[in-house]
Amino acid sequence: AYSKTENRFMLKGCMGRDYGGAREGVDVAAPLLPASTSAVYATSRSRKDVGWMFAWLVVFLGSIGSGVYFYLNRNTRFLELITPEHMNEPGSCPRPPPGALRGRLQGDDDDRGDPIQLDDFLHHAVLWIAASVLGALVVGLLFLALVRSSPRAMVLLTIGLQVGLPAAAAGGSLAVGAWQPAVGLLVLTGLTALVFILWHEQVQLVTALLGVSGRALSSNLGLVPASLAIQAGLMALLLPQVVAIVAGVTNGRLVPNPERMQDDADKCVNESGESVMCCAWKLDNSVPLLEVFICLSLLWTTFLAAEVRTFTVAGAVSQWYFSPVSLVHKARSRTLQALRHALGPSFGSLCLGSAILTAVNIMRQALESLRKKAEENILLYCLFVALQVLYSLVEYVTKFTTVRMAITGEAFFDAGRNVVDLLKRNFMDAFGVWWLPPMILHSCIFILSLAWSAAMYFISNTAWSSLHQGSQYALLLAIIAFCVCWAVLSFFGSLLFNIIDTVFVCFAMDRDMAAVTMVEVHEVYRHLPTVGPVVQNPDGAYAYGAPRV
Numbered sequence: 001a002y003s004k005t006e007n008r009f010m011l012k013g014c015m016g017r018d019y020g021g022a023r024e025g026v027d028v029a030a031p032l033l034p035a036s037t038s039a040v041y042a043t044s045r046s047r048k049d050v051g052w053m054f055a056w057l058v059v060f061l062g063s064i065g066s067g068v069y070f071y072l073n074r075n076t077r078f079l080e081l082i083t084p085e086h087m088n089e090p091g092s093c094p095r096p097p098p099g100a101l102r103g104r105l106q107g108d109d110d111d112r113g114d115p116i117q118l119d120d121f122l123h124h125a126v127l128w129i130a131a132s133v134l135g136a137l138v139v140g141l142l143f144l145a146l147v148r149s150s151p152r153a154m155v156l157l158t159i160g161l162q163v164g165l166p167a168a169a170a171g172g173s174l175a176v177g178a179w180q181p182a183v184g185l186l187v188l189t190g191l192t193a194l195v196f197i198l199w200h201e202q203v204q205l206v207t208a209l210l211g212v213s214g215r216a217l218s219s220n221l222g223l224v225p226a227s228l229a230i231q232a233g234l235m236a237l238l239l240p241q242v243v244a245i246v247a248g249v250t251n252g253r254l255v256p257n258p259e260r261m262q263d264d265a266d267k268c269v270n271e272s273g274e275s276v277m278c279c280a281w282k283l284d285n286s287v288p289l290l291e292v293f294i295c296l297s298l299l300w301t302t303f304l305a306a307e308v309r310t311f312t313v314a315g316a317v318s319q320w321y322f323s324p325v326s327l328v329h330k331a332r333s334r335t336l337q338a339l340r341h342a343l344g345p346s347f348g349s350l351c352l353g354s355a356i357l358t359a360v361n362i363m364r365q366a367l368e369s370l371r372k373k374a375e376e377n378i379l380l381y382c383l384f385v386a387l388q389v390l391y392s393l394v395e396y397v398t399k400f401t402t403v404r405m406a407i408t409g410e411a412f413f414d415a416g417r418n419v420v421d422l423l424k425r426n427f428m429d430a431f432g433v434w435w436l437p438p439m440i441l442h443s444c445i446f447i448l449s450l451a452w453s454a455a456m457y458f459i460s461n462t463a464w465s466s467l468h469q470g471s472q473y474a475l476l477l478a479i480i481a482f483c484v485c486w487a488v489l490s491f492f493g494s495l496l497f498n499i500i501d502t503v504f505v506c507f508a509m510d511r512d513m514a515a516v517t518m519v520e521v522h523e524v525y526r527h528l529p530t531v532g533p534v535v536q537n538p539d540g541a542y543a544y545g546a547p548r549v
Contacts, residue, residue, distance in 0.1 A: 041319050045341060045409035049348035056300060056351040060237070063297035066290045067244025073284070074250040081254050082281060090268055093254040093279040121473050124464065132456050132481035139452055140488040143444075147496060148214035155207045158444040161451065163193050206440045208524040213437075213499040215520070220316045222335035227309050227495060234305035241298045248291050252283040299361065303354035307402055311342040311350060313498040314406035314505075321506040321518055338406060349405055349412040353398050360391050367391075397423070403498075403505045422508050437500050445489040453482035 075081070086092050146154035170185035196203060217223065257280045259270045268278035315338025342350060367387055375381055397420060404415040404422075457478035464470030506517070507525045516522050 041315075041322050041407055042409035043337075045345040047345045047348065048409070048411035049352050051348065052351040052355065053348035056304065056355070059293075059297045059300060060241075063241050063244055063294040066294055067240060067247050069290070070244060070247035070251055070287070074247060075252060078250040078252075087254070087277050087279045087281075088268070090278045093256050120469075121476060124467070125460075125473060125477055128456070128460055128477055129480055132452075132477065133484050135456075136452065136481065136485035136488045139448060139485055140492050143448065143489055144214070144217070144492055147210050148218045151210040151214060152207045154444065155203060155210070155440060158440060158447060159196050159203070161447045162443060163189055163196070165447070165450075166192065203440070205524075206437050209437050209500055210441075210496065212503055212521055212524050213496045216317050216320060216499045216503060217495060219320050220334060223313055223316055223495060226312055226316075226335045226339055227491070230305055230309045230312065231491075234302065237301050237305075238298060241294055241301070244294050245291060245298075248287045248294070249281075249283070251287050252281050254279045255282040256280070296358070300354055300358045303357040303361070304351060307350040307354045307357070308339075308342045309494075310399065310402045310498050311346060311406045312338045313495060314338070314403040314502040315341055317499050317502040318403075318407045318506055321503060321521070341406070341409065345409060346405055349410075349415070350402070352412045353402055353405075356398055357395065360394050364388070364391050399501060400505060403502050406502075407505065407509070419505070422505070422512070425508070425512070438497060441493045441496065445486060445493050448489060449482050449486040452485045453478040456481040 080086065081092075143154070146157070166185045167189045170182045170189060173179075173182035173185060257268065257277050259276050260268045260278055261271060268276055270276045312335065316334040319334045319338070367384060370380075371384065373380065397416065400419045400423060401412060401416040404410065404419040405412065408415065408418075410418065457474050460477050461471055461474035464473055467473065503521055504525070507521055510517050510522070
């Protein structure tokens with residue numbers, strides 16, 4: 001901590017320093033009103049939004065109770081009745097009403113090729129799948145190492161792959177004489193290179209932001225096992241709900257297939273004479289409504305786990321940000337304290353935030369189902385676009401509200417009002433942090449996953465060249481490798497996104513207090529478009545002025 005005399009001296013010495021351009025006055029290492037963890041990060045908290053915690057518990061326990069109801073009322077012959085032999089037997093279910101037209105049985109002469117033999121594939125590929133999973137983890141660790149030690153190399157690698165892969169594909173097309181695809185790929189290569197040349201300043205900013213997030217993650221490595229534990233907890237909560245959904249399917253009975261015609265033969269046909277199942281499985285009347293209720297609980301629980309993880313990351317990183325220099329490396333308890341706050345005093349607020357995200361997701365899906373109709377009417381399409389922007393804005397504000405709650409311990413709506421004010425004062429910077437890093441990271445994740453799957457394809461295709469379906473097996477293995485690698489990298493990428501958002505909120509709070517808590521972060525964020533010099537207002541308060549052009 002600094003004395004009042006030292007604080008006044010530091011403020012006076014920092015007057016006129018330009019965080020958006022050249023430095024003046026004392027060195028930037030001299031802090032402005034240095035903050036302490038206790039002054040910004042609330043350690044003593046009371047429970048907030050408790051009603052929403054009970055609401056989630058009621059919905060979750062209701063979904064489990066629905067599963068118990070499904071189990072007690074299940075059709076005990078379900079597995080026997082749904083076998084193809086049983087459902088294709090005309091005598092397994094009552095005949096449809098008389099009066100329907102007869103059809104004649106038509107053969108199916110389609111040549112569908114040789115299907116992949118799953119058992120044979122697993123026999124040959126089980127070790128390859130294990131190797132692809134381990135390799136994906138190695139790629140993920142290398143991805144984190146690049147972000148922490150050399151974000152510039154990672155960004156350049158991403159840009160190089162984005163430009164180089166279509167260029168290489170164009171070269172391959174030219175080699176086999178396919179001129180039209182080659183021209184298209186060359187145009188794509190040129191446009192991609194032009195975009196990155198025009199956006200070189202934004203790319204440099206993204207590089208710096210990723211470096212900050214990598215440093216924060218390296219100082220809070222406990223976030224990785226904590227996030228994995230949260231994911232494991234989510235799986236434990238989702239498992240009984242998934243079982244409940246499956247149990248609901250067993251509540252029903254066999255009925256005649258509505259497409260089936262009245263027929264005395266051993267086969268059932270439809271009006272066109274095509275072979276159809278003789279029977280269909282009809283759910284009990286209570287099942288659809290309860291299934292929807294369980295799916296709602298499942299979706300809410302999924303968003304709740306995401307909110308808990310965002311809160312935990314924000315809590316740990318904000319403690320690291322506002323900690324005195326002597327305590328920066330004492331990271332043992334930061335993650336645990338943030339997790340305790342997430343599952344304790346702020347759990348109700350997280351339930352409320354996840355409920356909002358659940359409602360937005362449901363409305364967004366309903367809106368997507370109306371896309372075709374909206375495209376036929378200009379007014380409806382304008383409404384469609386406006387609602388999509390509104391939903392994105394709600395998700396955006398909810399994310400930063402969660403970060404604010406993790407720092408201050410406020411209730412959800414209090415944190416929301418305060419963070420909206422914060423974002424208003426830092427709108428252009430918030431927008432830059434919103435879209436720039438995800439654009440680069442998502443591209444990096446996709447391309448690295450694609451490169452890993454391509455490597456697995458070529459290696460396995462060479463190893464299985466003697467197998468009858470070796471190329472098909474290699475393609476299926478490449479798809480699995482891509483999905484696994486994408487999942488691993490997306491997990492690490494989401495941690496980096498949360499860290500970037502948290503550090504930005506901490507920086508914005510610093511700016512509101514005319515403080516420079518972490519000099520390295522301010523050195524990066526001074527490149528954002530609206531960061532100006534520190535100035536003194538007529539009332540004696542200090543603030544950031546307009547950026548210099």
